[in-house]
Amino acid sequence: MLENALTQKPLSLEVLDLEAGVNKYFNSAAEFLKLNDSSKILLSTAEKEIKVSFPVTMDDGSTSIFTGYRVQHSSARGPYKGGIRYHPSVTMEETKALASLMTWKCSLVDIPYGGAKGGVICHPATMSVCELERVTRQYTDSIMAFIGPKKDIPAPDVGTNELVMSWFLDEYNRQSGCHHPAVVTGKPISIGGSLGRLEATGYGVAKIALAMLAENNISPSHATVAIQGFGKVGSWTAARLAQAGCRIVAVSDITGGYYKPDGVSIEKAMKYVNASPQGTLSGYYEKGLTKISNDALLGLEVTLLIPAAMENQITEQNARSVKANFVIEAANGPVTPAADLVLEQKGIQVVPDILANAGGVVVSYYEWTQNLSGLSLSHKEVINRMDQKMLQSLNTILKVKKETGLSLRQAAYVIAMGKVADAAMLRGWNSAKKNADNY
DSSP: OEEESOOOOOOOHHHHHHHHHHHHHHHHHHHHHTOOHHHHHHHHSOSEEEEEEEEEEOTTSOEEEEEEEEEEOOOSSSSEEEEEEEOTTOOHHHHHHHHHHHHHHHHHTTOSOEEEEEEEOOOGGGSOHHHHHHHHHHHHHHHGGGOBTTTEEEEEOTTOOHHHHHHHHHHHHHHHTSOOGGGOSSOOGGGTOOTTHHHHHHHHHHHHHHHHHHHTTOOGGGOEEEEEOOSHHHHHHHHHHHHTTOEEEEEEETTEEEEOTTOOOHHHHHHHHHHSTTOSOTTOOOTTOEEEOHHHHHTSOOSEEEEOSSSSOBOHHHHTTOOOSEEEOOSSSOBOHHHHHHHHHTTOEEEOHHHHTTHHHHHHHHHHHHHHHTOOOOHHHHHHHHHHHHHHHHHHHHHHHHHHOOOHHHHHHHHHHHHHHHHHHHTTOTTOOOSOTTO
């Protein structure tokens, strides 16, 4: 029996909002940099858009056809880098937008990569481990010609993890006939992964959040935090902030929000999720804890609001209810362009995703360099290096913001796009020319 795994759906409003946001921020920065039309086309157009379809034998003996994508946005500053997500909402348009975000993110934190993104349309929560492994191996085979340790280096994303990267690595090695640990990052430590990679994105988010508190003379002990999303990013963000003395008053996942004014015990919550068969907070309780909706969480009066779930969670409508001092974008594109304007009008500072969640790709870079060199770094060395890289990038953004009056997001895009434009021009891509030479 031959079946389609999923039929491609019309574009959702969420995907359209993400794409619109990326285009809006790009165009704003391009105007500031005085890029000519040909330069804008060069920097905004993906170099390769790859669509593959492949058969997978399911556990019941049927054969399903899965669709996957890999978009390679820019190689101006180095090989392509970006995650692979398994999710039913994956589309080519979403993948293109996320690939471009990776280009600007890598440039902003000054690591020598260009951006890429990949994904497979599937429901990983409804699939067996064996089915996920077969999907991963078939997807790897399908994009084999386009990836490599110095060509395009995938990593985990939504719906994937270090086990998926293990399968990806093994299949790549099997097909190539050589051992290439640097072809993917986010691997288990025992097969070439890096210490600190698991918590890197969340730790990076927390480091930036703490730096913003310090910049505004707010002690962590006086800061309250609400975090939407308690997965790989949200939980480790919460753990580091709690360790620094912040009070995490609310967290949430797909099962809803969990609110405790005196502070949720993050250590207990993480242990509960790790022990849960579903990997969720469903059923979690501690004294003083109450269930709230995700919308209610976004409207809490807190110092730091950290959306760490999916795209487009803060919209023009619910942004009017946001009462936080700062929004730290731990997810990719969690604030729509219209919401961004509302928050700016309310005086709420938004730290953009291309900085806030860059800790993951920074440590991926350290994993990659360790694989290529055969050397290894300690956990402390990895986290310290990541912290330094994140703070340097934040300080540069704050400096440009002060000099120009741009928002944090606008300043981040101007810096990132300026570096890519410079690299393209130096490589002889003559149309990549900017006139705002200071940035």
